[in-house]
Amino acid sequence: MNKVETIFHPVRFKIIQVFLDGQSKTAKMLAKELKDIPQASLYRQLDALVKAEVLIITEENQIRGTVEKVYSLNKPAANLSNDDVKEFTKEEHLQYFLFFTAQLSRDFETYLSDDDIDFLRDGVGYRQVALHLTDQEFLDFAKDIGKVYEKYMQHTPASKRTKRIITNIMMPKKEGDVEHE
Incomplete structure (x- = not known):
């Protein structure tokens, strides 16, 4: 699976978006935020994101005989470069x-x-x-x-802070395009 297919899968894309705040999260924390994703699917897609190195495991905590993994976003791997899209x-x-x-x-x-x-x-x-x-x-x-x-x-989540998603799309206006006033 290539990087683009990894990132633009609908479930994986939603998971990546949750990590845009720069915080580390466990699968349990993700499940609370992504209630519409079945647990088995969430774990399967987390595994795919780790294998693709889009997410990294930053901690492993022993909890009652199981290992709870803590995930973080690998920002360079989560962003598409010009080389990724030029073809x-x-x-x-x-x-x-x-x-x-x-x-x-x-x-x-x-x-x-x-x-x-x-x-x-x-x-x-x-x-x-x-x-x-x-x-x-x-x-x-x-x-x-x-x-x-x-x-x-640089701002971390806090009780008085609201997570805001900012999106930019930039493109040139080509000659011959009709200008609307």
């Missing part, structure tokens, strides 16, 4: 992009299912902006965003 066909890129956006839609639908939603209070939003940048200005912009992410990714 994709257009159809494969579209397939994986649609999977990615479907997962976003499912997360947003879950948010909307709450009886008490308030975009401002909850920090929810979606928007699209156009920036006119040279290639170098775009590289600088991307580096700046990376620095901001790094700064705030």
